[in-house]
Amino acid sequence: MSETHDEIRDGVLERFTRTAVAPQQEEKFPVGPDSAKALGYGAREIDSLPPAVTESFCGVGNPIGLGELQPGETVLDLGSGAGLDSVLAAREVGLAGKVVGVDMTEAMVDKARRNAKSVGLDNVEFVHSGIDAIPMEDESIDVVISNGVLNLCPDKPKVLREAFRVLRPGGRLQLADVLLHDDVTPEEVAEKSTWSD
Numbered sequence: 001m002s003e004t005h006d007e008i009r010d011g012v013l014e015r016f017t018r019t020a021v022a023p024q025q026e027e028k029f030p031v032g033p034d035s036a037k038a039l040g041y042g043a044r045e046i047d048s049l050p051p052a053v054t055e056s057f058c059g060v061g062n063p064i065g066l067g068e069l070q071p072g073e074t075v076l077d078l079g080s081g082a083g084l085d086s087v088l089a090a091r092e093v094g095l096a097g098k099v100v101g102v103d104m105t106e107a108m109v110d111k112a113r114r115n116a117k118s119v120g121l122d123n124v125e126f127v128h129s130g131i132d133a134i135p136m137e138d139e140s141i142d143v144v145i146s147n148g149v150l151n152l153c154p155d156k157p158k159v160l161r162e163a164f165r166v167l168r169p170g171g172r173l174q175l176a177d178v179l180l181h182d183d184v185t186p187e188e189v190a191e192k193s194t195w196s197d
């Protein structure tokens with residue numbers, strides 16, 4: 001099973017490296033600023049950002065919209081991609097707060113770092129890591145957000161255990177993701193192209 005997990009991971013890495021470097025070539029799922037607006041992000045805020053901040057957005061909802069972030073809070077963005085949610089969260093928590101984005105795709109982390117710098121944010125950082133072993137202290141986070149990521153993780157309980165480990169008592173988990181209601185066979189689950197295509 002772990003070999004299958006490695007194959008799934010490689011497929012996901014390849015897929016999102018492409019979304020980081022060539023988002024305009026994406027044909028299979030919606031990416032970019034128009035998708036963000038369709039999912040409920042404020043059009044004025046999206047349009048005010050440099051194109052590089054929004055062009056590789058590939059979320060499936062709006063996790064920040066699920067609960068208001070408060071100034072001073074510490075936010076963790078699991079699978080932060082090119083950093084749109086992290087950038088928006090960093091603006092909401094302000095200089096007394098902090099946002100950490102974690103992503104396993106190096107091209108996404110590089111782009112997110114450039115994006116945060118381009119909009120002048122000092123209260124957000126990006127870490128290159130898998131989210132099934134989050135390099136953070138227990139009970140150190142007020143709000144965990146994530147957008148379109150859990151569905152790509154073969155071991156979802158492990159990721160959720162990690163999310164709850166780093167959350168402070170009373171912290172919030174604000175997830176946007178895709179759910180399949182139909183039955184799937186073990187063969188379909190093992191087929192990596194259904195994860196990364």
Ligand SMILES: C[S@@+](CC[C@H](N)C(=O)[O-])C[C@H]1O[C@@H](n2cnc3c(N)ncnc32)[C@H](O)[C@@H]1O
Nearest residue numbers: 057058059079080081103104105130131147148
């Ligand atoms: C659909 S994109 C969403 C990116 C971002 N949340 C957004 O809304 O634009 C999925 C992201 O999750 C990351 N990812 C998938 N599985 C991961 C894992 N196990 N650990 C860390 N990052 C992961 C991918 O590298 C990719 O950047």
